[in-house]
Amino acid sequence: xxxxxxxxxxxxVQEKEAVTLDCTYDTSDPSYGLFWYKQPSSGxxxxxxxxxxxxxxxxxxxxYSLNFQKARKSANLVISASQLGDSAMYFCAMRxxxxxxxxxxxxxxxQVFP
Amino acid sequence: xxGVSQSxxxxxxxxxxxxxxxxxxxxxxxxLYWYRQSLGQGLEFLIYFQGNSAPDKSGLPSDRxxxxxxxxxxxxxxxxRTQQEDSAxxxxxxxxxxxxxxxxFGPGTxxxxx
Numbered sequence: 001x002x003x004x005x006x007x008x009x010x011x012x013v014q015e016k017e018a019v020t021l022d023c024t025y026d027t028s029d030p031s032y033g034l035f036w037y038k039q040p041s042s043g044x045x046x047x048x049x050x051x052x053x054x055x056x057x058x059x060x061x062x063x064y065s066l067n068f069q070k071a072r073k074s075a076n077l078v079i080s081a082s083q084l085g086d087s088a089m090y091f092c093a094m095r096x097x098x099x100x101x102x103x104x105x106x107x108x109x110x111q112v113f114p
Numbered sequence: 115x116x117g118v119s120q121s122x123x124x125x126x127x128x129x130x131x132x133x134x135x136x137x138x139x140x141x142x143x144x145x146l147y148w149y150r151q152s153l154g155q156g157l158e159f160l161i162y163f164q165g166n167s168a169p170d171k172s173g174l175p176s177d178r179x180x181x182x183x184x185x186x187x188x189x190x191x192x193x194x195r196t197q198q199e200d201s202a203x204x205x206x207x208x209x210x211x212x213x214x215x216x217x218x219f220g221p222g223t224x225x226x227x228x
Contacts, residue, residue, distance in 0.1 A: 004156075033215055035215065035217075037219075042221075043203065043221060043222050044219060044220075044221050044222075045157075045205065045207070045219035046219075047216065047217065047218070047219075050215040052215075091156055091157065093157075095213070097213075099170065100145065100147075100162050100164075100169075100170060100212050100213055101147065101159040101162055101170060101172075101173065102147075102149075102157070102159065102217065103159065104149075104156035104157040104158075105156055106155060106156045107156050
């Protein structure tokens with residue numbers, strides 16, 4: 001069963017606008033972590049934000065915030081005030097508490113236009 | 115400080131040949147991970163090291179794949195009798211400790227099997 005689902009293969013957003021990238025997950029483990037990574041065309045994976053399953057508040061890192069809805073099993077990434085440099089692939093990932101590996105979704109390609 | 119480094123950055127090999135891919139983690143990081151990213155796909159977990167031990171090898175796709183880590187530092191991923199379906203980008207990541215939310219990725223090795 002697919003554990004991480006990203007249903008948006010591609011998204012467009014105008015510069016300075018906010019954009020939400022969707023991610024849903026599936027696990028029976030009560031302890032887990034959710035991650036978002038950015039992969040520019042250069043290929044490197046850049047860590048953006050982390051949310052633990054027991055965290056009471058949504059994680060925020062600068063212009064990035066994670067909209068964590070536990071009951072819906074969703075962990076959407078919100079990018080505020082998009083910049084041209086935000087154009088990249090974005091991957092959602094999960095780590096279940098009893099393992100150390102990350103399970104990745106198939107990614108969303110975000111394109112920011114002027 | 116220095117990040118995760120991988121070598122070679124690109125490797126072209128003929129079907130049936132063996133290849134070795136190298137990963138140098140961030141100094142002091144005890145956890146090391148190998149992932150594979152096929153064209154247009156998300157990342158697929160291969161193997162995880164804690165120190166020199168590999169407690170999770172569940173992602174290795176066949177017995178043609180093996181990996182080792184020596185001195186709690188450098189890791190080598192070996193693919194024997196390469197096949198065209200092995201063509202992918204192989205990414206290495208390291209963490210300061212197991213189950214840390216900080217996983218730092220290297221630039222990857224692009225493997226092409228002709």
